[in-house]
Amino acid sequence: MTDHVCSPGCNHHSHIGENEKGEFAAGKEKVFSNISKGSIAAAANCRDIAALKANNFEEGKHYYIPAHKDTVTWGYFSYSQPPVVKINSGDFATIETLTHHSGDDYERMIKGDPGAESVFHWTKDEKNIDRRGAGPVDSPIGSGAGVGPHICTGPVYIEDAEPGDVLEVRILDVVQRPSFNPEFAGKAFGSNAAANWGFQYNDLLGGVPREIITVYELDALEQIAWAKAVYNYKWTTQTDPYGVDHATIDYPGVIVNHDTVDKNFDVLKGFRVPVRPHFGTISVAPKEQEVVSTTPPNYNGGNIDNWRIGKGATIFLPVSVAGALFQVGDPHASQGDSELCGTAIECSLTGKFQFVLHKQKDLSGTKLDGLKSPLLETKDEWVVHGFSYANYLSDLEDSNTIYQKSSVDLAMRDAFRKTREFLMTAKGLTEDEAMSLMSIGVDFGITQVVDGNWGVHAIIKKGMFPG
């Protein structure tokens, strides 16, 4: 980003979307104003933002993709999934995303919200989204077996995207989705589940496994930059509308019956958790299998669960199917590196994105040459993502065994190799230079230890590079 002198009209990263950002900010102000006045239903999902300029901005078209039953997949990616929209490189999209944990508190996170109600609707006679997960559709616990729990909006088809290309996704803005329930006007909510797939589950004091839901409150007007706990409860067996009992959190979208749980409001009193809104899952479709669980992150992105994938960040994803088939979901209000107990503050968000396609033929000699994993750029850093297996879908004989092979050690090995490659490819270093720089100036952190294909990321400060 430093070998370029800006001139009027240039296409430089920091300029693109300047008009857009202005419009978006104006839209947000209007939405906030409406929320303040109590006009929840009309304004809360931020659709006003899209209407500001008739879907057509200077730099590209602007699409609005609401979250409802026809615009999301639940728990899986698939190269055969029909896209919800086809766009061109340079276009913008504002995309609503819903947390799959909304059912932990129906009153605060679903009630009155047309998008959430559409997606979560499930009675004994009607289940708006039947398949939830990449598992068997005839599973006794529910279609898809919950093998992959994340609601992901899309796919978005990028015209002309082909295997070997790289899709650049710029996250221009992120807003929290306010509660649609007038009782909670002006607030947003998220749920944290200390779940059976968490790092702590079989290592609890006393040795008896349990799952704990903690509901957090946020300021939908974004005047308060921290979340506070409202209450917590221990998960009890929940019976879904089809009559199946769920003794643990094993199937997404089951609405918790609050008559069956014991809510404790004396939780983390006075604690303030800094808000870091981001998308846990951001992906293009993988090519290896037709239906792939959203849970393990992989070369194509997916459930990376890095809290740095928020406003102002750009992610580069290697395309492996025609149209790329971009999806985003698993929105988080805040998460720590490791996502220790299995989840973040799972909180519905709306994001504003711009998509830029880099064709394979143009990659030679650039930082994207040969990109084989999700690469993140923030204002001050490059972030390289390593996983226990760089591509578990092809590295493992049986990709379902990834959950038995989770390892931070392996993820560290992968992150090391990828960081070396980045420094040598993108920055032209020798291996010896890369080794030294990695040891004295690159920070390796633990992204997550809860998603099957565990993650280690390397943070490379841009300020180290020659100006």
Place this chain on the structure above:
Amino acid sequence: MTDHVCSPGCNHHSHIGENEKGEFAAGKEKVFSNISKGSIAAAANCRDIAALKANNFEEGKHYYIPAHKDTVTWGYFSYSQPPVVKINSGDFATIETLTHHSGDDYERMIKGDPGAESVFHWTKDEKNIDRRGAGPVDSPIGSGAGVGPHICTGPVYIEDAEPGDVLEVRILDVVQRPSFNPEFAGKAFGSNAAANWGFQYNDLLGGVPREIITVYELDALEQIAWAKAVYNYKWTTQTDPYGVDHATIDYPGVIVNHDTVDKNFDVLKGFRVPVRPHFGTISVAPKEQEVVSTTPPNYNGGNIDNWRIGKGATIFLPVSVAGALFQVGDPHASQGDSELCGTAIECSLTGKFQFVLHKQKDLSGTKLDGLKSPLLETKDEWVVHGFSYANYLSDLEDSNTIYQKSSVDLAMRDAFRKTREFLMTAKGLTEDEAMSLMSIGVDFGITQVVDGNWGVHAIIKKGMFPG
């Protein structure tokens, strides 16, 4: 730190040493002035700082411990090591530390420096410090066998310290040790070794292991906050004064004969590595064995290699032998989380410390109650340290096998358990509260993967706690 209202004369962390800090700053200015004028030998080791106020300050005595052959141990800790000084709780000490990698560039890092020359002095007839490491004293590669390479100054005996107490060590200031060679006036230097114990060593492109030394230059006047590479070279077999060949970096303090290496000055041109001066090794003596290698960090501290252990930080260490026997060394100018290639920018530093003893009987109900591992406090964070083995000296049948059992996965497990304990003990949380907070607001990072007992640290932001 928040349940206290300051009053005049109070003993609060942020006040203690205020006079001291002023004196130290004045001393530094004087030293810098002398360096600028070319008065290297007299001023460079910062001893002027100690002379400013006759070793006696308001809050406690101030000792000065230069680094020379009689004030350091090389490569081991021992509860039977005679202390270089006995001090009281509340006292201050300015302590010189030398990097054991100084021999990588004798001209820049040893020549003319009375402390370094005293420690590194080794001819065929005389070796000022014979034992280097916890290995056999009759090892064919040299006494101590290099099992533990770090030069550590001390021990400092703290009067009245007993097993079960906690020693608080406040790092009030850190300065780089300037080169004593007039040719390099005003500069400081450090060496980075991509070494045989590095994470990369058996995973190099091409598959042929090699060790690379990169020498970095720093501004001893601290007007420039970044380091730059000067040159690098591939390690060649070095013959020590006793005639032993060292084909790899297997014994510390061997002066590299620059006639045998091929120096490459075209290295990391234009790159700027932010300086993070800190002490890689900071420790009290362990009780389990009489002579213990400095390499694997452990419950008593040691070679933690966390770059946050620098100016302004405070570390709490559990005491397990009478007098605590504090030692510090392995100074670094900069390091990344993971210390990937085996070393940091290894650069001699001088630190100003204050020691506060917390007696076991006073710990009940405090954050230090039952402390079993090094706990770090910075201005904004608590940092908990996990290791592959919480106490490898007692956890392993044969403690020498730690190098075969290094694991980030195990270190993550240990860091998780210790962080839970910290949040429950120091902050009074329930396990459920601790689980949730750890997942949404605590960042787990990889401290190092090169010291046998690998490390994972948890960063807990103080701002989350009730005010």
